[in-house]
Amino acid sequence: MDEINELYQEVILDHNKNPRNYGKLDHYTHFAEGFNPLCGDHIDIYLDIEDNIIKDIKFISQGCAISKSSASIMTTLLKGKTVDEAKDTYNEFLEIVTKGCENLEINHEDLEVFCGVSEFPTRVKCATLGWHTFEDALKNNND
Amino acid sequence: MNFPVELIRKDFPILSREMNGKPLVYLDNAATTQKPQIMIDAIVDLYSNYYSNIHRSVYTFSQMATEQYETTRSIVKDYINATDESEIVFTRGTTEGINFIANTYGRRYLQSGDEILLTEMEHHSNIVPWQVLSKESGAILRYIPMDDDGNLILDNIDQLINEHTKIVSIVHISNSLGTINPIKSIFEKARKVGAICVLDASQSVQHLKVDVQDLDCDFLVFSGHKIYGPTGIGVLYGKKGLLEKIPPYQTGGDMIRSVTFERTLYADVPQKFEAGTQNIEGAIGLGASISYIKSIGLDKIYEYEKELLDYATSKMLEIPEVTIIGTSKNKASVISFMLEDIHPHDVGTILDKFGIAVRTGQHCTEPVMKHFGIPATTRASFAFYNTKDEINVFIDGIKQVIETFK
Numbered sequence: 001m002d003e004i005n006e007l008y009q010e011v012i013l014d015h016n017k018n019p020r021n022y023g024k025l026d027h028y029t030h031f032a033e034g035f036n037p038l039c040g041d042h043i044d045i046y047l048d049i050e051d052n053i054i055k056d057i058k059f060i061s062q063g064c065a066i067s068k069s070s071a072s073i074m075t076t077l078l079k080g081k082t083v084d085e086a087k088d089t090y091n092e093f094l095e096i097v098t099k100g101c102e103n104l105e106i107n108h109e110d111l112e113v114f115c116g117v118s119e120f121p122t123r124v125k126c127a128t129l130g131w132h133t134f135e136d137a138l139k140n141n142n143d
Numbered sequence: 144m145n146f147p148v149e150l151i152r153k154d155f156p157i158l159s160r161e162m163n164g165k166p167l168v169y170l171d172n173a174a175t176t177q178k179p180q181i182m183i184d185a186i187v188d189l190y191s192n193y194y195s196n197i198h199r200s201v202y203t204f205s206q207m208a209t210e211q212y213e214t215t216r217s218i219v220k221d222y223i224n225a226t227d228e229s230e231i232v233f234t235r236g237t238t239e240g241i242n243f244i245a246n247t248y249g250r251r252y253l254q255s256g257d258e259i260l261l262t263e264m265e266h267h268s269n270i271v272p273w274q275v276l277s278k279e280s281g282a283i284l285r286y287i288p289m290d291d292d293g294n295l296i297l298d299n300i301d302q303l304i305n306e307h308t309k310i311v312s313i314v315h316i317s318n319s320l321g322t323i324n325p326i327k328s329i330f331e332k333a334r335k336v337g338a339i340c341v342l343d344a345s346q347s348v349q350h351l352k353v354d355v356q357d358l359d360c361d362f363l364v365f366s367g368h369k370i371y372g373p374t375g376i377g378v379l380y381g382k383k384g385l386l387e388k389i390p391p392y393q394t395g396g397d398m399i400r401s402v403t404f405e406r407t408l409y410a411d412v413p414q415k416f417e418a419g420t421q422n423i424e425g426a427i428g429l430g431a432s433i434s435y436i437k438s439i440g441l442d443k444i445y446e447y448e449k450e451l452l453d454y455a456t457s458k459m460l461e462i463p464e465v466t467i468i469g470t471s472k473n474k475a476s477v478i479s480f481m482l483e484d485i486h487p488h489d490v491g492t493i494l495d496k497f498g499i500a501v502r503t504g505q506h507c508t509e510p511v512m513k514h515f516g517i518p519a520t521t522r523a524s525f526a527f528y529n530t531k532d533e534i535n536v537f538i539d540g541i542k543q544v545i546e547t548f549k
Contacts, residue, residue, distance in 0.1 A: 004496050008489070008547050040505045040512065040519040041488075062518045064486035065548075123492060 006116035015069035034133030071130030146447040165498025173524035185431035215430030236377035237345040240364030245272040255281025262287040293320035293469040312341035319506040320469030321477030372432035376425025448476040476525035487521040
């Protein structure tokens with residue numbers, strides 16, 4: 001069951017159990033809600049962006065271990081980044097979960113735990129839910 | 144009981160396949176069922192030996208195809224004990240069947256203030272068409288509530304079924320909970336107020352004897368692919384008098400008696416409802432699959448599946464992390480469950496690696512999930528070709544899932 005252990009690594013299980021930056025932001029500038037109707041997953045993403053920098057990011061989600069841990073790791077990576085840097089990270093993440101990590105130079109080590117996802121095509125949408133919702137939130141200025 | 148399951152398994156070619164290097168354990172029968180060779184052969188025979196369009200031409204093969212297509216109508220008529228072949232209309236499936244009723248009978252006869260009664264455990268396909276109709280007509284939707292075992296609460300049924308009730312549309316067996324609903328008594332009450340009774344039999348015709356005269360339904364719908372037949376074919380049963388008075392669902396070729404530029408005379412039922420070239424292979428395959436089921440015997444199937452359900456339920460209850468959703472005493476072979484806080488999608492992914500096919504998600508019954516306050520469930524559903532050995536593999540798989548998340 002190597003593939004299973006590759007998918008459900010310690011780090012994933014840890015972020016699933018103890019998601020970071022979990023909850024609602026009292027003050028936020030951007031917000032989006034994401035759904036995966038196939039499995040009933042649901043996520044809310046809150047962003048506080050000032051001078052093009054993501055000062056704070058939080059999320060609330062109902063979903064599988066892959067979707068929750070992916071959103072949790074995303075928040076830890078994106079906090080403090082400029083919007084452009086965040087978009088680069090987003091693109092790197094998408095490459096990893098759709099194509100796998102072979103022949104890929106990874107800039108963000110924290111994303112390596114998602115190298116196994118591409119082996120599970122039905123689960124790619126779980127992994128990307130938080131990230132897609134983040135991208136949606138960037139378009140939804142709350143001000 | 145002495146059920147020849149090993150012999151029966153040989154009739155289903157896919158059951159000897161592997162998935163992810165493990166023998167396939169197919170427990171997603173409420174979503175769709177696997178196909179017996181005899182059904183596959185019927186379709187191959189059509190395309191290889193006598194394929195042609197039906198109801199159209201005088202040559203021999205066209206007559207053969209027409210005859211086989213119409214034979215299925217007769218097989219279905221006997222299977223659900225309809226009184227006449229003309230009461231059997233072929234559709235694409237249950238969803239189209241319910242849309243058919245809402246769009247023909249519903250649109251013609253429902254008015255503002257009329258009531259449509261459903262239950263809280265309906266599949267989305269028995270909610271959404273009525274919601275659309277209610278918006279158009281001003282009719283009101285009501286729902287029979289259910290308790291935490293997944294049984295309908297009938298205490299207030301005499302208020303729910305009242306002089307405004309025009310349609311009662313109910314699922315026979317819940318796809319997500321397995322509950323077998325007390326259809327006869329509800330329909331009796333509906334009949335007293337003159338409401339039309341619609342039965343969603345998509346989860347029942349493959350498990351138990353469904354008799355449209357005994358239940359006294361006005362309409363009944365089911366899907367071919369859930370009864371070991373092909374996808375894309377389904378059945379709408381309607382009482383002859385009703386079918387005759389409702390307008391056609393679709394119009395075009397083959398459903399007419401005469402067409403001029405000014406006016407059209409429709410064909411008699413059921414042809415009035417079968418516009419265009421029909422799903423010929425679907426109907427012929429469905430006839431073969433129903434004949435196959437009859438050869439095994441629905442009574443035996445029901446008894447054996449009950450044995451599988453009881454065995455799996457008792458094995459699952461030995462695992463402390465398991466909570467079964469849907470605990471009615473009157474259940475078909477469907478088990479929805481939760482594994483503490485492990486999400487069903489994670490459960491499904493891990494079971495897949497063991498060759499086990501289960502359904503994960505909301506099963507198109509979002510209101511049911513809401514009732515139980517859960518986002519989704521994992522569902523194992525058994526057919527008469529499943530074995531206790533397979534259930535043991537499934538139980539081991541569940542234990543592996545729990546282990547992975549420890």
